Amino acid sequence: MxxxxxxxxxxxxxxxxxxxxxxxxxxxxxxxxxxxxxxxxxxxxxxxxxxxxxxxxxxxxxxxxxxxxxxxxxxxxxxxxxxxxxxxxxxxxxxxxxKGSGRAVPNRVYLDYYLEDYKGWLEERVKSDSYWGKISSCIRDSKVCGKMGRTYGGAPESADLFYVRRLNSIESGCCKPPSECGFVYVNETTWNPGGGLMGNLMDCTRWSNDQEQLCYSCDSCKAGVLASLKKSWRKVxxxxxxxxxxxxxxxxxxxxxxxxxxxxxxxxxxxxxxxxxxxxxxxxx
Structure with missing residues (x-):
């Protein structure tokens, strides 16, 4: 042979x-x-x-x-x-x-994500109702937001410490409200309205402190998924x-x-x- x-x-x-x-x-x-x-x-x-x-x-x-x-x-x-x-x-x-990337936020280390920054075939697929239902279920089942909690000396993480964390795109887009909304930090996944909305984003009204809802229906969450897919697809x-x-x-x-x-x-x-x-x-x- x-x-x-x-x-x-x-x-x-x-x-x-x-x-x-x-x-x-x-x-x-x-x-x-x-x-x-x-x-x-x-x-x-x-x-x-x-x-x-x-x-x-x-x-x-x-x-x-x-x-x-x-x-x-x-x-x-x-x-x-x-x-x-x-x-x-x-x-x-x-x-x-x-196309598409995260936007820098003043006095924050993490980035915010906006759906309008992503255009094309992938964006259309991700935001469609049939696909987004499956994707958001994946994120919810992965408990990615629940794993964000940190304590220091037995006390929950402060807002100042949270603001200097390097969140991935899913954590930033799906587990917290957009910074533009002006919500007040309570803990990593609990935010209360404070001083009125600073932006006109629909995501500001979609945010919920219900740990099963959070921002899973937000455009920022879809943008975070797109940013994650972009990074993964480039590696692949x-x-x-x-x-x-x-x-x-x-x-x-x-x-x-x-x-x-x-x-x-x-x-x-x-x-x-x-x-x-x-x-x-x-x-x-």
């Missing part, structure tokens, strides 16, 4: 092993899907990704190790679309996350670029293995010059 076949077989065996925990995690989420909308929202992409990796890996492994030309052709065909999809996703991710895009480079190298090795299989199927000795074989015998010496 040629070196290229051996490499393809080894690589696909490793990716097949990797697909098992991915697929298992998706199935586990599916078994828990009746408990929260958050898990229902996440289960199917994981199952599809795990199953796709498993099938492609099996095809590549069998095609290389058992010298099956059809399976190798199928493997290369699918790999081509995987590479094309990754390229498309990287470009798409950078395009849809091009970097990983995808690295994976893309690896897949291109594997694809080239796979092409070499495919040519080896065809050469063996045709009983061609390895290294035979194609130009020699293609020339009419009358001019061979």
């Amino acid at each position: 040629r070196l290229s076949n051996s490499l393809i077989g080894l690589i696909n065996f490793l990716t097949f092993l990797l697909s098992i925990p991915i697929l298992g995690g998706g199935i586990w989420l599916s078994s828990k899907a009746n408990s929260t909308d958050c898990l229902r929202f996440l289960q199917w992409p994981i199952i599809v990704i795990g199953a796709a990796i498993m099938v492609v890996s099996l095809a590549g492994f069998a095609g290389a190790c058992y010298r099956n030309t059809f399976l190798m052709w199928l493997y290369l065909f699918v790999m081509f679309f995987v590479i094309a999809t990754l390229i498309g996703f990287v470009v798409f991710a950078y395009v849809v996350t091009d 895009s970097i990983i995808n670029i690295v994976v893309l480079i690896i897949l291109v190298i594997v694809y080239v090795i796979g092409l070499a293995a495919f040519r080896n299989n065809k050469r063996m199927d045709n009983d061609e000795p390895y290294g035979m010059g194609r130009m020699t074989k293609a020339q009419p015998s009358v001019i061979q010496f």
Whole structure:
């Protein structure tokens, strides 16, 4: 067996092993899907990704190790679309996350987030009622706001200490009212109106000290989610670029293995010059 076949077989065996925990995690989420909308929202992409990796890996492994030309052709065909999809996703991710960022707040370390700063396909998807119901359920189930509480010497965190905290976009957008509203700090997730509203934001009336409501219906929460998605998608895009480079190298090795299989199927000795074989015998010496 040629070196290229051996490499393809080894690589696909490793990716097949990797697909098992991915697929298992998706199935586990599916078994828990009746408990929260958050898990229902996440289960199917994981199952599809795990199953796709498993099938492609099996095809590549069998095609290389058992010298099956059809399976190798199928493997290369699918790999081509995987590479094309990754390229498309990287470009798409950078395009849809091009706009939007947090705004600095006077005398605060954390940023505030405004939905109008985010425009495009991703913003439309996140703010739509069908998607936002699932996303807000995820945030509520994660208890991210409940985990913000801090104490110092047995006393709750003061306003001055809270104002110098570096909150992530979800904590800032969903767990507190926008700074523009002029609410008075009581604790991390309890704020009372003080001195009237300083802004005209609808979020000022949407805020609730009910720990099950907070600002989950606010535009600032949606903007915080968009900021979090932008950060995550940019990180994923970097990983995808690295994976893309690896897949291109594997694809080239796979092409070499495919040519080896065809050469063996045709009983061609390895290294035979194609130009020699293609020339009419009358001019061979």
